Amino acid sequence: MSSVLKTPIRLDDVRHFKVGDVVYISGVIYTARDKAHAKMLSDRQRPFSLRNACIYHSGPLIVKEEHTYRIIAAGPTTSARMNKQTPAIVKEGVTAIIGKGGMSSEVVRYLAGRCFYLAFPGGCGILAKERIEEVLDVYYAELGFTEAVWKLQVRDFGPLLVAIDSYGESIYENIRARSRAKLSQ
Amino acid sequence: MTRTSARETFISHAIDALREAETQLPSDVREALARAATAETSERAKELLCAILENIKLAAAAGLPMCQDTGIPIFSLEIGRETSIDFNLKEALATAIQRATNLIPLREHAVDPITRVSSDEPLFDTLYSICDGDELSVTVLVKGAGSENASALAMLEPTQDVTSFVLNTVCESGGKPCPPIIVGLGIGSTFDGSARLAKKTLFRSLDEKENAFEAQMLEQINNLGIGPMGLGGRTTALRVFVEKAPCHTAMLPVAVAIQCWADRKARFRIKL
Numbered sequence: 001m002s003s004v005l006k007t008p009i010r011l012d013d014v015r016h017f018k019v020g021d022v023v024y025i026s027g028v029i030y031t032a033r034d035k036a037h038a039k040m041l042s043d044r045q046r047p048f049s050l051r052n053a054c055i056y057h058s059g060p061l062i063v064k065e066e067h068t069y070r071i072i073a074a075g076p077t078t079s080a081r082m083n084k085q086t087p088a089i090v091k092e093g094v095t096a097i098i099g100k101g102g103m104s105s106e107v108v109r110y111l112a113g114r115c116f117y118l119a120f121p122g123g124c125g126i127l128a129k130e131r132i133e134e135v136l137d138v139y140y141a142e143l144g145f146t147e148a149v150w151k152l153q154v155r156d157f158g159p160l161l162v163a164i165d166s167y168g169e170s171i172y173e174n175i176r177a178r179s180r181a182k183l184s185q
Numbered sequence: 186m187t188r189t190s191a192r193e194t195f196i197s198h199a200i201d202a203l204r205e206a207e208t209q210l211p212s213d214v215r216e217a218l219a220r221a222a223t224a225e226t227s228e229r230a231k232e233l234l235c236a237i238l239e240n241i242k243l244a245a246a247a248g249l250p251m252c253q254d255t256g257i258p259i260f261s262l263e264i265g266r267e268t269s270i271d272f273n274l275k276e277a278l279a280t281a282i283q284r285a286t287n288l289i290p291l292r293e294h295a296v297d298p299i300t301r302v303s304s305d306e307p308l309f310d311t312l313y314s315i316c317d318g319d320e321l322s323v324t325v326l327v328k329g330a331g332s333e334n335a336s337a338l339a340m341l342e343p344t345q346d347v348t349s350f351v352l353n354t355v356c357e358s359g360g361k362p363c364p365p366i367i368v369g370l371g372i373g374s375t376f377d378g379s380a381r382l383a384k385k386t387l388f389r390s391l392d393e394k395e396n397a398f399e400a401q402m403l404e405q406i407n408n409l410g411i412g413p414m415g416l417g418g419r420t421t422a423l424r425v426f427v428e429k430a431p432c433h434t435a436m437l438p439v440a441v442a443i444q445c446w447a448d449r450k451a452r453f454r455i456k457l
Contacts, residue, residue, distance in 0.1 A: 020229075035301075061253040061292040072290060073244075073253040078331045078361050101331070101361040101415060121233050122331065122363035122414055123447045124240040125253040144303045146294045159236070161229070163416065172359055175417045179356045179409040183349075 004156060008052035009095045014116045017162045019169045023118065024158035028136065028151060029054045029098065033077050035147040037085040039140050040092075047139055048151065050092035057082060057099035059146040061125065062135070069135040073125025074152075076100040079117070083107050090115045098160060102172030108164050117164035119171075131157040191457060192272035198453040199281035199323065203258060204289050205451035206327045207250040210241050213391040214367075214423070214448045221365060221420040230418025234365075237413070237446055252447050255291040256327040258282060259310045261388050265318035268457040275311065282307040294330075312385060320454045324388050327449035335362035338380055341437040347372060348405065354441045355406050355422070360415015363445035367391070368406065368425045371440040373432040383442035386426030388450070399425045413446075423448075 005013055007027030017023060030048065032040060032055050040046055060074035079099030082089075086103060087110040095115050097103075100122035103111075111117060120128060137151040164170040210218075215238075222234035244251035260278055264270070285291055286307075295308035316322070335358035339350050351370060371382030395403070402425040412418025423446070432438060 059253060059292070059294065061250060061255060061290065063290055073250050075253050077254070078334070080361055100363065102359065119360075119414060119416065121236040121240070122360070123252045123254075123329070123445060124236055125251060126243040126247065126249060127236060127240045130243070144293065146292055159232075161416065171417065172415055175411060175415060176356070176359055179359075179411055182409055183352055183356055 007054055009054055010052055011095055011114070011166070014095050014166045017116060017165060018167065019162050019165045019171050021162040022159050023162065024156040024160065025054060025096070026155050026157065027153070029056045029154055029157065031056045031058045031060060031150040031152065033057055033059050033147060034081055035143045036140060036149045037082050037089060039143065040149070041085060041088050050089065050094050052093060052095050054096040054098065055089065055094050056152070057097065058128075060150060062145050062150070069138070071129045071132055071135065074128045074132060075123055075125035076120045076128070079103050086110070102163060102170060105173060108168060108170045108173060111164055111166060112168040113166055116162055116166050118160035119163040120158070120160055128157075131155060192277050194455060195272070195277050196281045196284070198455060199278060199325070200285045200288060202323065202325050202451040202453050203281065203285045206325050206449040207255055207289055207291070208248050209245045210251065210447065211450050214446070215241060217391050217423040218365070218446060221423065225418055225420055227412060227418040229416055230412045230420060233413040233416065234420065250289060250291070251449075252329060253292060254294075254329040254331065255289070256329045256449070257308055257310060257333065259312065259326045259328055259384070261312045261314070261324045261326070261385070263314050263316045263322040265316055265320045267319040268321055270321065270457055278309060278311065279307045282309055312381070319456055321457050322452065322454040324450060324452040326387055329363070329445050329447060332362035332366060332443045332445040335443045336441055338376070338438070338440045340376065341439055343435065343437045345437060347437070347439050348402065350439055351402065351441055352405060352409065356409055356411070358443065359411055362443045363447070364411060364413055364415060365420045365423045365446050367444040367448050368402070368422050369442035369444065370402070370425065370427045371442070372427065372429040374430040374438060375432070376438055378430060379438035379440040380442070382428040382430060383440035386428045387442055387444050387448070389426050391424045395424070396427070399427050402427070
């Protein structure tokens with residue numbers, strides 16, 4: 001099953017998909033990695049809402065030009081670094097996470113009934129940037145361009161593989177269980 | 186050559202090499218990825234490899250870095266015995282990186298390791314060796330954090346199994362280092378010596394003939410079924426390189442240096 005989802009993404013939309021499905025996202029996504037997660041959680045006056053939001057684990061390569069920001073490359077970063085903070089972020093209402101490499105079994109369990117995790121091919125910074133139409137805003141720029149939250153307008157962002165669904169299923173866990181079984185043979 | 190011009194020539198070559206590495210994947214890596222895409226039987230793995238190949242093509246055509254993680258440049262400098270270098274190599278490399286940051290551009294992601302505050306000091310590493318001749322030969326390897334974080338070192342007991350440690354390391358890192366990966370093993374030497382051996386193997390060409398141990402290790406890694414991006418398939422690693430050195434009879438250091446599919450390398454040589 002493959003389809004285009006428009007942001008904000010409601011839980012009802014998320015529930016339509018299971019691991020192995022491919023989706024594309026159009027609308028607004030927010031980049032966030034290590035420092036941004038800590039900042040989003042501690043900031044009582046967070047200048048944007050995470051309700052039905054889509055978080056993109058990415059630290060884009062962006063340059064500032066006179067009146068605008070130019071994205072050079074914007075592929076995903078390793079999601080597992082955000083394992084610890086993810087339940088608290090999802091509790092704020094995040095319904096979609098885009099990243100690479102998968103997340104811990106604790107996160108997989110927490111996502112069940114709340115959110116799904118979408119894999120974008122790692123290292124593909126140019127493919128990702130081609131689907132970004134505009135930089136809408138930047139928050140927490142004091143963290144530096146890599147760690148800041150970038151509000152991006154995207155069109156048909158993907159292909160995104162549903163790698164962890166909202167039913168507690170994770171492709172990564174299935175693959176790892178098989179690899180571990182082979183190792184213990 | 187005057188003092189300034191030798192330094193300037195070196196800096197300009199270093200910037201060109203950085204640009205080439207960031208924007209164009211070497212042909213040995215590109216071809217290995219293309220072969221893997223053809224050979225894969227998993228449809229998902231095939232699609233991921235095709236996305237990677239498409240990304241490589243677009244980056245080269247646009248002259249832009251293929252990955253937003255423009256990485257850590259690691260310079261291997263082979264210094265000819267008859268060269269006379271009248272400038273500070275490390276300072277020249279730092280200057281090259283500073284200039285390349287604006288020119289290519291590169292992502293500014295260096296931080297102080299304790300305070301985690303952005304650092305103005307350029308981030309890079311160097312490996313030096315002395316060789317014959319009157320040339321300075323430099324290879325730059327660009328290493329992303331995802332794969333560097335998946336690398337591991339163990340001070341095994343002499344009776345412990347090297348293969349199990351390597352397979353466990355690759356298995357537990359799963360999709361995190363952006364597979365298909367290149368695995369460099371340093372076996373023997375000392376704690377830091379094994380890590381250096383492992384790192385040095387990553388400068389070798391994928392086309393180099395593999396020995397029986399390397400071939401067997403590659404086969405075992407690919408049998409794990411981790412696949413591109415950890416999402417299943419045959420292609421977990423493109424190549425395993427092994428370098429060994431004698432070690433103390435009471436020791437067995439093993440280092441596993443993992444490189445992502447974006448195995449970015451470029452080289453230049455100058456007469457000095």
